Amino acid sequence: ETVVVFAAASLKNAMDDIAASYTEETGKEAAVSFAGSSVLARQIQAGAPADVFISANTSWMDALQDDGVLVDGSRSDLLGNSIVLIAHGEAKPVTISENLPLPDMLGDDRLAMALVDGVPAGVYGKAALESLGLWDAVSPQVAQADNVRAALALVATGEAPYGIVYATDAVAEDDVTPIGTFPEDSHDPIIYPAARTTFGGSDAGQQFLDYLKGPVAREAFERQGFTVLSE
Amino acid sequence: MQFLSPEEWQAVALSLRVALWATVLSLPPGIFVAFALARWEFPGKQLLNGLVHLPLILPPVVTGYLLLLTFGTRGPVGAPLAELGIVFAFRWTGAALAAAIMGFPLLVRAIRLSIEAVDPRLEQAAGTLGASRLWVFGTVTLPLILPGILAGAILAFAKAMGEFGATITFVSNIPGETRTLPSAIYAFLQVPGGEASALRLVAVSVVIAMAALLLSEVLSRRIAARVGGA
Amino acid sequence: MQFLSPEEWQAVALSLRVALWATVLSLPPGIFVAFALARWEFPGKQLLNGLVHLPLILPPVVTGYLLLLTFGTRGPVGAPLAELGIVFAFRWTGAALAAAIMGFPLLVRAIRLSIEAVDPRLEQAAGTLGASRLWVFGTVTLPLILPGILAGAILAFAKAMGEFGATITFVSNIPGETRTLPSAIYAFLQVPGGEASALRLVAVSVVIAMAALLLSEVLSRRIAARVGGA
């Protein structure tokens, strides 16, 4: 019996490890399909055979819940994350607040973000900048990528001196330095909710969902920089 | 240490299977549509032409989304087909369908061009010798457009090997079933430290596609030598 | 109520500009490469052929990433060009470059096929009449392959209108500068309920591409009528 998991692509490293140990412990296969949360959510709306869905934001999970394709009571907030300001190469840390001289730091250059109207990391970043009163000044200079990793690449190559990405993305890239974390209250909480879908087999799905909240999974998530929210 | 993990091999094998089926199965309709567009006049011709080109024009994600809506298990085409046991959604067959549709404009264009280059007087000559239209097509037109078909097929194959947006949107990225090479590459690129793995897979897909390309060159040269003499 | 917001109009205009430039500027090198592949033998021919096809084979995101590494302001090609004032990064010119490169294999294949269909004996005849190779090309080969060029160009144009992955990865998505139609469509698709807006933009891009397609059909028919008589 194979459990099919639809997981936001940014979870790949952690989920690969978790799936491997899950198989080792239970003898059951876990097939994890990684894609953008929006893609996965739409597929579930269309009847995808996913037992478990882990979204990178709450809005798509909300949408599925409204559609009634989630198993009642199976939804929980699994992980938390934060967004950080990164700089190309070595750089000094800064304090992120209303006083951050971000426009001066940028000069004529660009600030790399994920799509501010669509991709979660971009949406959070924009909200944070807005609440700090920086958005109007920097918005003309924002270069939006289709996902966080592409935004990261823009900074890594030096094309853009600064960028806003998830803390989890910034850790492993040598060519960028996280120079500050955005205050938690500057944006909606960054939450990765998980739930079972009505199209999956109940047993396997529930078992995997439980496993995700177990100690092995916790360690794997934390290794990648996520905050584990489940108790 | 192995160059590729078993899972990656699986992706390679799947991509090959998907691309091959996509190419092979789209050839007959591709040739037919190309012929119709090249030689016939019929109402709705421009509509057909437009439809064929649609996958090229639309962002792949949109195509994938439309496929999902149409061929999903709840879609207007997918539902009846599912009753007959033909399921595309979240199967490798769906990946092949997506690849075929994305490659279709390339296939049709190439074949159409070469059909238009066939001297209709040769086909007339075959007709006077007693060959019906179908026979003329099979014995004269088809052999003469083989290089074009090959060119179109290799384009479609290459496209199928590289197709990502429509595939992942339509059939997701399920290991062993719909995780093709490009989907695997995509997934690696989404996480920290995945670049090296992605590059390995890119190398594999480049090698495969180049080999196919080379093969098609050799074949097409052989055909040309046969037809052109020397 | 307007059908499109000013911002969306901007995306449409930008996409048109990007696709047009991408197509027009890739024509000369496309014709040249197609001719070289069709008619010449030289070392590295297969390598060139492979290189031309690469954008077709690679997932667009990878192509975009490679473009970023090469043509970025710090890249090995981008840096010297930047000194000359030619900057691609975050400019619409970069979007055009990405679109051109993604469409290049389609362009070259189509043109190459039609060059191969030109009767070399006509070119010989032109040679005996005193035309040098270049003149032969300009006065005989080129007019005869016009339908193929048109076909290739329209493919490339359509591709450019739909290109998304490489473009957004290379030059990202800056309203008014690099936010093409597909980027805008993609952004809409990321949020629940964005489908309707996305579909409006899809409709616009389909209409534009269909118009281009129709135009190319008409033109190519006119050329064919001129050449084929009747």
Add this chain to the structure above:
Amino acid sequence: MSLSVDIRHRLGDFSLDAQFEAPQGVSVLFGRSGSGKSTIVNAVAGLLRPDAGRIALGDVPLFDADKRLHVPLHRRRLGYIFQDARLFPHLTVRQNLAYGRFFAPKAESGASFDHVTEMLGLGHLLSRRPATLSGGERQRTAIGRALLAKPRLLLADEPLAALDAERKAEILPYFERLRDEADVPILYVSHAPSEVARLATSVIAIRNGRVVRQGPASVILSDPAVTPLGPRAAGAMIETTLLNQHPDGLSELQAGALRLLVPRVDRPAGAPVRVHIEAQDVMIALTRPEGISALNVLPVIVRGIRMGNGPGALVQLDANGALLLARITRRSVGALGLAEGMQVHAVLKAVSVSRQSVEGTA
């Protein structure tokens, strides 16, 4: 089986309006370049759908504008030998030859493959592809391909134009045999007077898309008022019987009281032989000349004299019922005092009744 054509068609500035009957045998379409010969042949073949009219082969209608009938070309079973060979470039010579055969009814008999390849000298080319053939080789292959398709009607559009004289001489007899042996009418386009003279059962002269003259070859070619082939080629067509073979390579032919010595005709005694005597090969003498190399000197009666615009004149001579034409100078007409009813001698050199204008009907 005969072919009847009655069609009208416009092509740009050119308008075709042609009515003719092509009876059993070889009907030659004759006319200058651009007069519409290929257009007519294409209409018969079904490659072109005329604006109006009808075409029928025997009782079988092939085209009828009024009835909206247009038999598709592959059902017409016509062997078409094109002006340009139109060989299939991807097939070998052998495969090209066999192409039409494949679609022909198996039951019907037709020329054998070996026979045709040998006759056309194609044996050593069978495994070659058209691109490597010389112009003549190509055309020979095209002829073989059409012959092997067992056609009910053979259309030949200047099939020999690309061939050298020797090949022509080799291939012409086969068209003759087809004409005489098989029930296959042949519609043959030609510019070459020698081919017309030799092959034609009937001649259809075309000018500017109109049929200006048609009829049996023997009538048209012997009529001094019409010289569709140009003055040089005017001549007479005489049906004779082979009387006997002489040991020095000559054959003696008979037509009524007429005796002719011609280069050897390979036929048994008694076989019918048609000879063509070109007007320019006939001289007129008032008295029987002696000590002259010409073997055939015939007593004839002058039946008509037609003065040309230039220095020439055509004289029609009656040789015991067989009509001859002589082309001589107007000066000679005067010098000899020729007049209708006069008794003179026609001098024709044996060799001028050439092999090319001699052929047997089995």
Add this chain to the structure above:
Amino acid sequence: MSLSVDIRHRLGDFSLDAQFEAPQGVSVLFGRSGSGKSTIVNAVAGLLRPDAGRIALGDVPLFDADKRLHVPLHRRRLGYIFQDARLFPHLTVRQNLAYGRFFAPKAESGASFDHVTEMLGLGHLLSRRPATLSGGERQRTAIGRALLAKPRLLLADEPLAALDAERKAEILPYFERLRDEADVPILYVSHAPSEVARLATSVIAIRNGRVVRQGPASVILSDPAVTPLGPRAAGAMIETTLLNQHPDGLSELQAGALRLLVPRVDRPAGAPVRVHIEAQDVMIALTRPEGISALNVLPVIVRGIRMGNGPGALVQLDANGALLLARITRRSVGALGLAEGMQVHAVLKAVSVSRQSVEGTA
């Protein structure tokens, strides 16, 4: 300027090994289908690079295998009239005609556009495209195109094969004029004996890729031992002077003591005129025949007799220095008791010295 060719080349089974000189004037390459004529012409044109040898036009080398010299075809400035017209399908007839002119040196003179279009009857076709032309119209356009390129050498590969007799007769004089007036050698491939007889300054006979015989046309065509054109076309070439014009449309020619009456030649008195008398148009009489329609009866001496394999024989006759050939039967040779040195009469019909074999040199 003369063309010298000495090349070796292999094509599959076929091997070419040809050496010849084509002097000023028209050199006709003559040989049966597949003998290698087009291959030679292609080598001269530069379309084909021979394996070995050299080709030069006057002092200018075009190809030299030893020196690795191969002048590219567009620098050779040769007008090539192809067996298949090879018109540019995307250009109108007018543009096709003008094509070569554009690349030709402006300074050099050449045939005028109007002249060429008129001569070739292309005037009404100028705005048409090749696809709508008949076979003959196409070939005429191809001829015009080559002529208008102001070539230094004209290559013609069976240029008239697709034309009707009238067109041929119209176009041939232009080749003649080119030969005689312009300093343009012409290498001409032909199967048609009448063209060869009329045009050839020199003849190069090809068989299986080898030159089997070459020399001035007058020598080769008058030599009873060689009949490159087949026995029917053997004949004599005689250079004469126009003596005067007779009112009944005849012209009187003179060659030494020889007098000939031929159909009117449009030249002033005193103009040189070359006539070609085909062997089959010459009869032999022991005594001068009287009351006969033939106007030209010449006292001649038998110089040689060559018996053929068939019933024919070729007799060489000396008419006061001018050599004639007569083709008669072996029976007549015996009946007349012909022998070398005998004094006899050659009888030739005035009309047999046809317009086609009469042409003037300016």
